[in-house]
Structure formats: C-alpha cells, structure tokens
Amino acid sequence: MHKVFIIEDDTIIGDMLSMYLSEEGYAVQRTESGREALAILEHYNPDIVLLDIVLPDVSGIQLCGELRKRSTVPILVISMKTDVMDRVNALHAGADDYLCKPFSMRELSAKIAAMIRRTYYNRQMRALEPENVPAVSRIFLNFDKRSLYVNGQQVDTTFSEFEIMKLFIANPGKVYSREELINAVRGFDSFVNDRAIDVHIGNLRKKIEEDSKQPKYIKTVWGVGYKFMNI
Template structure:
C-alpha cells in the first residue's frame, strides 16, 4: 500500500483528502502544522507529500525547502494561492507539482498515482550497468553522469539531489549533449508529471540545476543559454 502524507491545517479539506485517498486504496497520514510534519518525517518515509502553503506555524514554502533538504520524495503543493509567483516560489523550493484550490478530486488522485508510479518505476528497474551509469567522456576532469535506475545525478563523482522534473530535464540533456533544446521541447520532457510547466517554470528548473551543478551559476559551463532559442548541455 502506497503512503500519502498530507500537511493541511484546514480540517474540512484535510478530512476530504484523507477520506478520498483512503477510498482509493492509499495509506493516509496527516499533520496540521510544520512542527508535527517534521516530527512524522523523522520516523516515516511516505511515497508522496501533499503540502498546503498556508500553515499556522511556518510558511509552506519554507517547509517545502526543509523537506527537500532531507528527502527526494515527490511533493505536490495544494493551495488557495493562484498567483504565478506563488507557483514559481514553490518550484524553487523543490515542489514537483502545484494544484490550486478548488480542484477536482479525480484530477488530484490521477496526479498522485502518476507521481508515485513514475517514482517507483524508476526505483524498481533492475540494475543494468551500462554506459548510462558511467561518466560520459569529456576533455577535462569534469564529469557529469546519471544513474538511471536510482535516479541519481553525479557531478565530479559527488551526488547531487534533484527534483523529478530536474532529473527528467537532465535525462534529455545527457542523451543528446550539445543539442540545443527550445523551452517548448523541455516543457514536453516534463509534461504529464509537472503539470504547472511553462517557459517561466523551465527557467526556474534550469536555474536550480545550475545552482546545484555549476561552480558559478552566473557563468555556467554545463547548461548553457543559447540566446533566442533555449538551452544546451555541454559535459566539458
């Protein structure tokens, strides 16, 4: 049974989510504030987190950032806030998707299922040592490579945490390094998992990857901007 952890202080919405997802066959746990959420996550590992942005003791964005430091579990933000910048802040903090209240319970259930399915499909793939898991050749000492089975990104041999959307973008880059990708092509790479995805969201994902991978994110060596077109990856 897959486990869903809901962080929601509104009793009505929390109960509604809990009952609906339990009827769908999920194991559901719930916290009403950030403190109890963090205490729960010290002891348990859910398959997905549903997170409200407005909580009584901490900003949901701050909590999302703290959760992402500790875990790569998928985070679906569910919020009354509908402004684009609220969504951008959530993405910057490490959220994988964003839904605005009110929402369709069927759509939410479909998102939860898709996020869990994507996660566990990749975690359960049989280990197959291949060129995908070895560093890609480069002319210098810098090497970036992916372990597809464990959904892991390594920069110069050091593990770097990524969100699921960031990993999907890197998969595309690694498979075709040097190729220039438009924002639309990158949108298509994550569409269906990150439903809030547009040009601005892609720029946020790229910015986050640069901060994690580059020595100087303002002068990137790996993910380079091709002005007027999009981005390309150079493993140099």
C-alpha cells in the same frame, strides 16, 4: 499500496483529501502541523507529499525546503495562493508541482498518479542501467540512488531536476524546447508552465556550473529552449 502524506491544516479539506485518496487505494497519513510533519517524514517514508503552504505554525515554503533537504520524495503543493511568484517560490524551495485551490479531485488524482508512476518507472529501469552513468568529466548520475554528482560530490536534486538531467545527459547537444521538457518531466496529464522549467534550469545551473551566470554545460538556445553540452 502507495503512501500519500498530506500536510494540511484545514480540517474539511484535509478530511476530504484523506477520504478520497483512501477510496482511490492509497495509504494516507495526515498532519495539520508543519513541525510534526518533519518528525512523521522520518518514519513514514511516503511516495508523495501534498503540502499546503499556508500553515499555522511554520511557513509552508520553508517547510518545503526542509522536506527537500531530507528527502527526494515528490512534493505537490496545494494552495489558495494563485500568484505566479508563489508558484516560483515553491519551485525554488524544492516543490515538483503546484495545484491551486479549488481543484478537481480527478486532476489531483491524475497528478499524483503521474508523479508516482514516474518515480517507480525509474526504479524499474535501474536494473537495465549501470550504477553510475558518466556524462562528462565532472558530472554523472547514480540511478540507484537517484543522485547527481559534481566533481565526485553528491548534489541534492528535486524529482524534476533529476529527470531533466537524465534527459540532457542521455542526449548531449540535442536542443529541447520547454514544451518537450515539460512533457518529459510531467507527462501529458500533469500541468506545469514554461516558467517552472526555467526555474528548474536555473536551479540546476547553480548546482552544476562553476558560474551559473555564464553556463558551460546547460546552454540557452534563444527562442527555442535548452541543450546540454558534453564538454
């Protein structure tokens, strides 16, 4: 049984989410407190986190960043805020996807299933992959730990960032459109826009490039998308 951790201070919405997801077959843990969420995460080990970024005790964006520092668990932000910058800030903080309230429960369920499916698919594929997959002289992925290493040092990545790097490293030199990257990361049943992909690429460049403003590895192909150079 997959585990969902809900961080939502609105009692009505929180109860509704808990009831619906429980009926869908998930084990559900919920808290209304951002500070309590960090303590719960230490022992609950969820398969996905649903995070409201408007919380009474802490900034949801800051909490998202703290959750990401402690875990690579997929994070789905649910929020009344619909501004593009709110989405961008959440992605910068480590969120994997963003869903605006009000939303369809069927859409929520599809997003959760897609994100968990992707995670467990990767776990099943570990046995078919070597533990360390070299990509370039200074960059490689560890599939067992779902970790990115740069110059021998582990670099934390979000769920989506790891998926993008895995795709790039498997196909060096291939040009990917933003739409292709969206489909590879999310699947066809989960929405994310071009801007989100650009944010993930920007974050990856900061993590693997010596100078993110003059990238050597993740190149922009103007008018098309991005490609990874196997230097």
